[in-house]
Amino acid sequence: MIARTGAIGLLAATLIASAAVAADKVTVAYFLEWPTANQVAQVDKTYDKELGVEVEWRAFGNGNEMTQAMVSGDVDIAYSQGFVPFVVGVTSGAPLKLVGIAVTYAENDLCIVRDDAGITKDNARELEGKKVATPTGNVTHYKLLRTLTHLGVDPAKVDIVQMNGADAAVALVRGDVVMACAFGGPIDRMRTVGKPLMTGAEQEAVGINTFDIVSATDSFAAEHPDLLRKFLAVTDAANAAYAKDPSAVYEVVSGAAGMDLDATKAMMANFSFPSNEEQLSANWLGGGVQEAAKGVADVMTATGNLDKPLDDYSKFVDPSFLK
Template sequence: MSVKSKLTALASGVLLTAVGGISSALALDEITVAYFLEWPTANQVAQLEETYDKELGVKVNWRAFGNGNEMTQAMVSGDIQIAYSQGFVPFVVGVSTGAPLKMVGVAVTYAENDLCVVRDDAGITKDNAKELEGKKVATPIGNVTHYKLLRTLDHLGVDVNKVNLVQMNPPDGAVALTRGDVVMACGFGGALSRMREVGSPLMTGAEQEAIGINTFDIISVTESFAKEHPELVEKFMAVTEAANAAYKADPDAALPTIAKAAGMDEDATKSTLANFGFPSAADQKSENWLGGGVQQMTKGVADVMVEAGGMDAALDSYDQFIDPNYLN
């Protein structure tokens, strides 16, 4: 069976349980979904082969954006109904400042791509992490990486008030770690790879995820779209679930299509996907995710951003902006 046949069959099976029928209120001819080029995800087989169009019963336009804040602006203006793989921080900033958005799922996780690395010659591991007290640690301040560092130190019994946190973006942090100016640096992407040349992660991404410290992009929708067309949101999530399952079953078969949709060559696509995870709907509804963990993390990240001066004020609660009920 071809990848497309598998995907259509899986999507149809999920949709039978997800949606009992099409509401008469559905009158849309088309919707527009925001996404990123050069950011390969399992659902792009369904994107390129128009499985979303077939199962939703409307034309699905895919519009590429440069960053998550631009996605928020387009959603507020009404140009976009769904944002796929929107960054978590742009979502937090958006809803904190009045953007009418809802998080309805997790698009992709990449825990191993956002870590804190300790110099090998420091002799510090998660088992004796208290030795970080009194030492310099480089981290970007006021974002998810900073928040994860605080959660990690707390989990390991380190008094963060005794750690000298130094504001450094990941490239600068990598240089400082290499020179020995700091004992640990936190970062992501290419800078993280350079950090690994002289050190090892204090905690791996898998270890962090096990205690609810997550790194991820989200699937968000406008509140009006979710309210007026809940069946379309459910169907979109069902097709995504099926696409993720099909990819997990045979990633090599899906690779050429994903690479084409992402605008990348196959080697680069495969390398990027190796560090990505696509959690199932059941996983997303669990306690560590939309069952409570994400709500807690949203509030925590917002508070960190306010303290760092990156946002004027945080809300008392973010529960109203996170809805797992479309993950059927």
């Protein structure tokens, strides 16, 4: 399992990570084809100017690769790292801290109910005894369980079937399941036969969030807290500029993300970039993220993707750099 196979390598590399931080350069992991508001500051080198050091941006294919690079000492900060890879990493011994929320995208991760089922959030208990498709052991699965509980549905009485997004969409359209959950493109196909049980906005309003994070190595956070605070401050300013005038940043962001302009606009339309002040609220680093980390770890353990969750994830979340 992930925890067993990764723990030895992660723990063995901790000493390497603690010795790798260099004061004259900061290395930041990010994703291509994932357009975020802060990429304007990346392109015009605002980060370099405000931090007073060279900021190197290094592209990765997934969040687990980011974790490994941070543990090995090759990366100081990961921007828009997936929440699940972070939870897996720290559960396995990776010396990381969650220091901020990079982007939220609740409307891109939903559960769609067939129209002919007649089930809405108001009578959601009718899902009990029926088949629901979802990828398991990830945030989508965790959000499904949280949503069911919030709506008064007993998850144990729902026939939850493991299906990846594309298969779940086919099953929903075909009528094999009454509801299907997924993220990204499959949701569009699901919408041809149904509607969300809860919209992304409705989920976020009750603390059921979908998001990527900003993480840093323990050593970098301890040795260069001023640089980490400045990094988050520059990000906050870029997010505010985007919120004020989105059209002014699309072209620059599309180039930095390696995407065409229309695709960039379409994707960012479903993104939200919370301010530092918002991130300090109870829904986020004020308690919600810590609770979500434990919930995700419990779900992943129950589905065999982790050997054992930790009792508490609070020590891996540090909101102080946002202040």
